[in-house]
Amino acid sequence: MDLAVGPGEIHALVGENGAGKSTLIKILAGVHQAYAGEVRLLGERVDPYGASLPLSFVHQDLGLVDELSVGENVALVAGFPRQAGLIDWPRVWARAREIYLAMAVAPPDPRLPVGALSAASKAVLGIVRALARQARVVVLDEPTAALPEPDAAHLFDVLRRLRASGCSVIYVSHRLGELFGLADRVTVLRDGRRVRAAAMAEITPQQLVEDMLGRSLELHHAAHPVENHARPLLAVAALENAQAGPVSFQIGAGEIVGLVGLRGAGHEAIGRMIFGALRPRGGEIRLDGTLLPAGEDVAARIARGVALLPGDRGRESALGGMSLIENLLPSAAIGGQRSWRPLLPARERRRAQAVLDRLDVRPRDPAALIDWLSGGNQQKVFVGRWLEAKARLYVMEEPTAGIDIGAKFAIHGLLADVARGGAGILVVSSDFEEVAALCDRALVIGRARITSELRGPGLTVDNLVAHASIGAGAEAGAGASGGG
Amino acid sequence: MDEQVSTNERLADTAAARPHASGRLADLTAVYGLAVVFVLVMVVFGILRPNSFFSTMNMNAVLVGQSVTAMLALAEMVPLATRQFDLSVGFHLGMAHVLMIGLQVQQNLSWPAAAAIVLAVALLVGALNGILITRFGIDSFIATMGLGTLLYGVSNWYSGGAQITGLNLPASFANLTEVIGYIPLPAVYVAIVAVILWVVTERLPVGRALYVIGASPRAAELLGIRTKLYIGGAFVTSGLLSGIAGIMLASILGTGTPSVGPEYLLPAFASTLLGATSIHPGRVNVIGTLLAVLILAFSFSGVQQLGAAFYVQYFFNGGILIVAVGLSVYAAARRRALAAAGAGKAGAAD
Numbered sequence: 001m002d003l004a005v006g007p008g009e010i011h012a013l014v015g016e017n018g019a020g021k022s023t024l025i026k027i028l029a030g031v032h033q034a035y036a037g038e039v040r041l042l043g044e045r046v047d048p049y050g051a052s053l054p055l056s057f058v059h060q061d062l063g064l065v066d067e068l069s070v071g072e073n074v075a076l077v078a079g080f081p082r083q084a085g086l087i088d089w090p091r092v093w094a095r096a097r098e099i100y101l102a103m104a105v106a107p108p109d110p111r112l113p114v115g116a117l118s119a120a121s122k123a124v125l126g127i128v129r130a131l132a133r134q135a136r137v138v139v140l141d142e143p144t145a146a147l148p149e150p151d152a153a154h155l156f157d158v159l160r161r162l163r164a165s166g167c168s169v170i171y172v173s174h175r176l177g178e179l180f181g182l183a184d185r186v187t188v189l190r191d192g193r194r195v196r197a198a199a200m201a202e203i204t205p206q207q208l209v210e211d212m213l214g215r216s217l218e219l220h221h222a223a224h225p226v227e228n229h230a231r232p233l234l235a236v237a238a239l240e241n242a243q244a245g246p247v248s249f250q251i252g253a254g255e256i257v258g259l260v261g262l263r264g265a266g267h268e269a270i271g272r273m274i275f276g277a278l279r280p281r282g283g284e285i286r287l288d289g290t291l292l293p294a295g296e297d298v299a300a301r302i303a304r305g306v307a308l309l310p311g312d313r314g315r316e317s318a319l320g321g322m323s324l325i326e327n328l329l330p331s332a333a334i335g336g337q338r339s340w341r342p343l344l345p346a347r348e349r350r351r352a353q354a355v356l357d358r359l360d361v362r363p364r365d366p367a368a369l370i371d372w373l374s375g376g377n378q379q380k381v382f383v384g385r386w387l388e389a390k391a392r393l394y395v396m397e398e399p400t401a402g403i404d405i406g407a408k409f410a411i412h413g414l415l416a417d418v419a420r421g422g423a424g425i426l427v428v429s430s431d432f433e434e435v436a437a438l439c440d441r442a443l444v445i446g447r448a449r450i451t452s453e454l455r456g457p458g459l460t461v462d463n464l465v466a467h468a469s470i471g472a473g474a475e476a477g478a479g480a481s482g483g484g
Numbered sequence: 485m486d487e488q489v490s491t492n493e494r495l496a497d498t499a500a501a502r503p504h505a506s507g508r509l510a511d512l513t514a515v516y517g518l519a520v521v522f523v524l525v526m527v528v529f530g531i532l533r534p535n536s537f538f539s540t541m542n543m544n545a546v547l548v549g550q551s552v553t554a555m556l557a558l559a560e561m562v563p564l565a566t567r568q569f570d571l572s573v574g575f576h577l578g579m580a581h582v583l584m585i586g587l588q589v590q591q592n593l594s595w596p597a598a599a600a601i602v603l604a605v606a607l608l609v610g611a612l613n614g615i616l617i618t619r620f621g622i623d624s625f626i627a628t629m630g631l632g633t634l635l636y637g638v639s640n641w642y643s644g645g646a647q648i649t650g651l652n653l654p655a656s657f658a659n660l661t662e663v664i665g666y667i668p669l670p671a672v673y674v675a676i677v678a679v680i681l682w683v684v685t686e687r688l689p690v691g692r693a694l695y696v697i698g699a700s701p702r703a704a705e706l707l708g709i710r711t712k713l714y715i716g717g718a719f720v721t722s723g724l725l726s727g728i729a730g731i732m733l734a735s736i737l738g739t740g741t742p743s744v745g746p747e748y749l750l751p752a753f754a755s756t757l758l759g760a761t762s763i764h765p766g767r768v769n770v771i772g773t774l775l776a777v778l779i780l781a782f783s784f785s786g787v788q789q790l791g792a793a794f795y796v797q798y799f800f801n802g803g804i805l806i807v808a809v810g811l812s813v814y815a816a817a818r819r820r821a822l823a824a825a826g827a828g829k830a831g832a833a834d
Contacts, residue, residue, distance in 0.1 A: 277706060299708035310706055317706075319699040321766045330696045332689035333708040342687045 002194045003170075003187050005137065010159060010169045012179045012200070015189035015212055021172050024189070025139055029057055056130030058140045062122055064114045070125060071096040071110035078132035099128050104161050120154050127158060131167070138162065139170040152262070156182050176205050178262070190214050206462055209433065233424040234393050236274065239283030244269040244448045246283055251393070251424040256415065258427045258435035258442035262468055266448035268311065271395040271428040275308035276301035287393060302333045307386040311397030311428070313375070317382040320371055324361070325352040327370045327381050334389045355384040360410060376407030383411055387418065394418065397428045412438050432464040444468050514815055518762035518775040525779055529786030536789055544663050550781040551661075551670030552577070552733045556752035557759070557773050558677055559725035563718040564756055564768045565685065565694040566701075566711075568617060568624040570719060572632030573726045573752060576609055578745020579639040580730020585650045585740030586642055588657070595657040603727050609635065610723020614716030640742045648740035660735040670732050674774075677725065682770040694718060695767060750801050755780060758808035765815050780804060 003024060005011040015021050028039065038045050064073050071089075074096045075081070081091035093110040100107030105128070108121060117125065123143050130138050143155060159169055159182065171183060179186060180200060188196040188211040196203075196211045232250035240246040244266030251257050261267040272278040274285055276298045285292045287304055298308075310316035319327050325348050332339045352366035359380045361373070370378060379400065386394060399415065400408040415438065419425050429435050435442050441455040444467040452467045454460075529537045536542055556573050563570040580602050587598035609631070616627035661670045685691035697704040697711050704711050729748075734740060758779075759772030784800050 275706075297708075297710070298706060299710055302708040308706060310703075315700070316702050319696055319703055322695065322699050326692060326695070329692075331693055331704075331707045331709050339689050339693075341689070342683070343689060343692065345687075 002197070004197065005168050005170055006185070007136075007168055008163055008166045009184040010163050010171055010182060012183035012186040013170055013172045013189065014176065014179070014186060014208060019189040019212070020192040021189055022141075023192070025057070025141065025170075025172065028055055028139065054133070054136040056133055056135035056138045058123075058126040058130050058138065058143055062126035064122055064125060064129075066115035067113060069111050069113055070108055070117070073114050073125065074099065074110075074129050074132050077129045095132075096128075099132055103128065103131065103158060103165070105158055120152070123155050124158050127155075127162070131162075135167065137168045137170060139172070141172045143171075143173075152178065176208050179208075180205070188212055204462070209461055233288060234274070234426070235284075235286040235289075236270075237284040237286075239270065239273055239280055239285060241269055241273060241278055241281045244273075244445070245280075247443075247445075247450050248283075249443055249450065251426060253392075253422050253424055254419050255441065256419050256425045256427060256439045258429060258439035259445060260429060260432065260435050260442050260464055260468060261445035262430055267428050267430075267445040268397060270445070271308065271397060271426060274301075274393070274426070275306055275395050277308065299333060302389065302391070305390075305392035306395070307389050307391035307393070308395040309382060309386055309397060309399060311401060313379060313382065313402070318370055318378060321369060323367050323369055324356065324373075324381060325349060325366045328352045328355055328366075328385050328388060330385065334385060351388075355388065356381075359384050359414065376403035379403050380407060380411065383414060387414070392423050394423060394425045395428060396425060398431060399427060399429070400434055401431065408434075432461045432468070435459075436461045436464060514761070514765040515763060518759070518772055518779065522775050522779050522782075525783045525786065529782065529789070533786065533789045537786060540666065542785060542789075544666075544668050546781045546785050547668045547671045548661065548663070548736060550777055551668070551674045552729050552736070553748060553751050553755065553781070554674045554774060554777040555677065555725055555729035555732060556748055557755040557777055558674070558681055558770065559722045559729065560752050560756045561759070561768045561770065561773050562681070562694070562721045562725070563624070563715070564760075565691075565698050566715050566718050567698040568715055568718065570613065570628045570722045571625065571749065572609065572613060572628040572635060573722060573729075574746045574749030575632035575635040575639075576606070576723065576726040576745070577730045577733060577748050578742065579635045579642075580606060580727045581734040581737065581744065582639040582643050582648065582740040582742055584731050584734035585648045585653075585738075588653060589648055589650055589740075595654060599731050602731055603724065606723045606727025606730070607720055608723075609726075610720035611716070613723065614719035617719065618712035618716050636742075636746065639745070643740060643742045645742055647742075650734075650738045650740070653738060657735055658738060661732055670736070673728070673732065677728070678770050678774055685770060690714075698767075750805065751777075751780060754801055754805040754808055758804060758811075761808060761811045761815055776808075 003011075003013070013021055013024070040046065065076070068076070071092045075092050078095065081088045081095060083091075096110035097107045105124060108117065114122065114125065126143070127138060127140070140159075156178070159171070162169060163184075171179070173179060183200050185197065185199050186203065186208065187194055188208060190212060191214075195214070196207075233253045233255075234251040236250070237248045238246040239248070247270055249257075259267045259270060269278055273280045276296050280294060287306065290304075292301070292304065296304075319330055322330075329343075329348055329352065332341075349366050353364070355361075356364045356366060361377050361380050361384070363372070370381065373381065383396075383399065394415075396415065400411050403411075412434075415425055415427075427435060427439055436459055439459065441453065442459055442464060443450050444452045444454065444464065446468060454463055454467065556577055559573050560570055583605065584595075584598055584602050587593045587601060588595055591598075593601070613624075613628050613631055616622045616631065617624045620627075659669075661668070663669070685694065693704070693709045693714050696707065696709060697714055701711055733744070737744075755776040756768050756773050758776035759774070760766065760768045761772070762775065763769050763772040780800065784797060787796055787800070
């Protein structure tokens with residue numbers, strides 16, 4: 001595997017999960033030892049495993065301590081300046097300010113607790129802290145995943161200034177759209193090898209995706225015709241809360257609609273308002289023509305036939321330490337049961353077994369604990385759980401995030417089946433490839449509103465990347481369409 | 485073609501089953517561990533003290549004496565299923581038994597009337613715990629400790645800090661906890677409550693919801709489980725059972741002593757947690773809890789018959805609590821390790 005990063009450049013490192021990005025970074029960080037090969041810094045051969053290099057790492061979870069101040073967080077990495085053995089607090093504050101100013105970023109009050117900063121300011125602090133060690137190369141691992149769009153743009157600004165100061169940046173990202181206009185060069189990894197190294201100007205998003213996947217991109221749609229119903233299954237009008245909206249759209253029975261945006265665009269909030277997990281500030285939701293009362297909670301919405309598959313599998317779906325039976329039939333509402341009607345173990349077992357067989361979950365043992373399953377198999381169980389609820393409208397957040405390609409296709413197939421059965425599906429996702437492959441229609445969310453609608457042949461990864469990026473503002477880096 | 489498919493399936497099945505098979509033995513020992521320990525305790529002390537240990541008197545003494553602990557352990561189990569602590573059960577038990585005696589002696593109420601009041605107060609106490617935790621968001625550890633201490637104050641205030649002697653209590657009240665033939669009535673009450681709780685926790689969606697909340701409150705909410713209602717309900721149940729335990733204790737003792745109560749918390753707690761290491765490892769459960777109470781009671785009784793001093797009881801309860809939690813942590817780690825191995829193999833089969 002090769003990677004060459006020039007001085008003063010932003011170098012993008014892309015690849016699918018498992019392509020070897022993390023391993024490469026860990027070798028550079030000295031966590032793993034390389035079997036063979038060498039690392040050269042400014043032409044000199046170095047060994048990251050033995051010596052510590054002027055490299056700094058900013059991981060996705062920034063490793064900041066929320067309870068401590070900005071200055072203290074910097075000092076935790078850079079060391080506390082001391083006077084007579086005691087911490088020299090004025091210098092702690094001064095140094096934090098200096099590093100910010102060196103990057104031409106307006107420093108926050110260094111005495112402010114980090115918990116009070118916005119997500120973007122935290123990410124910037126993560127970089128500031130990395131620079132406190134006089135790094136020549138900063139490695140950023142998916143730094144914008146949790147950032148709302150304007151904040152990401154702010155972070156990109158900081159990166160450009162960093163580049164201008166002669167520092168190199170290795171930028172790991174799944175969000176190809178944001179690389180255009182930001183990165184100078186890109187290295188694509190696949191199966192632990194470099195498959196392409198190119199200047200960003202010479203490559204298109206489609207090429208990048210094809211390099212990552214190792215095959216030409218087939219933008220196949222579940223192209224079953226959807227007749228335009230006089231009365232749509234779901235009609236949302238002027239729905240809004242603090243994070244999103246107002247938005248208006250409709251979903252017909254049997255339709256799979258993508259609600260697409262870069263993470264933080266506000267599309268998650270829309271799905272959650274429909275499910276009753278978030279209170280809307282205004283607007284109307286109609287299911288089958290019936291106006292849903294605004295104050296309804298999740299239980300009431302489930303009873304009306306709305307389901308939500310949460311995006312955060314570990315925290316919001318998994319019932320750790322519980323069996324697959326219990327994970328498939330966790331509550332009365334989902335099992336189609338009454339709260340006081342006895343559960344019959346043999347019947348539950350048969351029911352769970354049927355779902356496991358249909359979804360090809362490994363192991364196919366209903367008594368296995370959910371913790372024993374791989375991520376993809378767990379996700380199949382959680383999809384299966386909601387299929388048992390026999391809902392009419394499914395809100396699916398990132399239905400295949402972080403799972404292997406086989407399980408991904410299996411879940412896509414399931415969702416297509418569900419839609420054919422007459423249910424409506426709203427796929428809330430930041431995964432453009434998924435939306436392009438799965439959805440009949442996509443609503444692109446940018447700055448909390450619907451900025452465009454793509455359908456039919458126009459629904460491609462490229463178009464989604466372009467539209468999502470435009471919606472997020474040219475600054476976020478839409479290569480071809482940056483002027484739009 | 486058909487044969488091909490079935491062969492593939494069989495391969496997949498065996499690959500998936502392999503980690504499970506190696507986990508089976510560990511599972512079996514985990515599931516029946518407490519039952520085995522219980523039998524061992526009975527056999528060992530039965531051999532060491534064959535005449536006294538199995539005597540009807542000893543059996544009844546243990547069963548009657550431990551029925552209060554067992555009832556309290558069951559009370560504790562319900563909120564623990566949702567991973568909420570109820571540290572008020574001991575204090576609550578004390579207050580309930582003081583009230584039960586006091587209302588008869590000082591207010592001249594009949595025992596059913598006094599019992600009705602005690603149970604009403606018990607429901608109120610449970611509801612208060614629930615409200616403090618779900619409405620005001622106070623950590624259950626703090627809320628129940630605080631409310632429990634308040635209850636302790638109430639029973640001391642009501643009794644003036646002195647023991648209330650129930651000299652003229654009706655025989656019908658003392659008979660509530662008598663031994664009929666070979667069967668001690670308190671054990672029967674515990675059995676009835678245990679059966680009801682078993683059905684609720686193992687066979688009703690309501691009980692499953694409690695465990696789901698315990699596994700992940702956030703996931704439970706997104707599954708349409710009204711977590712606040714369930715947690716509140718768990719504390720009301722815990723309060724009610726503590727009140728029943730108080731009535732039993734009053735009937736057994738025949739006096740109301742305001743200092744009694746807090747010392748019941750730890751054995752109840754220890755039993756519930758020890759019970760969670762077995763039957764459904766990693767999860768508090770009715771049968772495990774009862775087995776744990778019996779093991780603690782009979783082994784302590786056995787040690788006593790071997791001539792141990794009274795204070796050994798505290799070593800027992802404290803030691804068991806630490807060992808129980810240690811065991812469950814170890815069991816959980818072991819299962820995780822097995823799970824990781826299982827996931828690896830299942831992944832390889834994909």
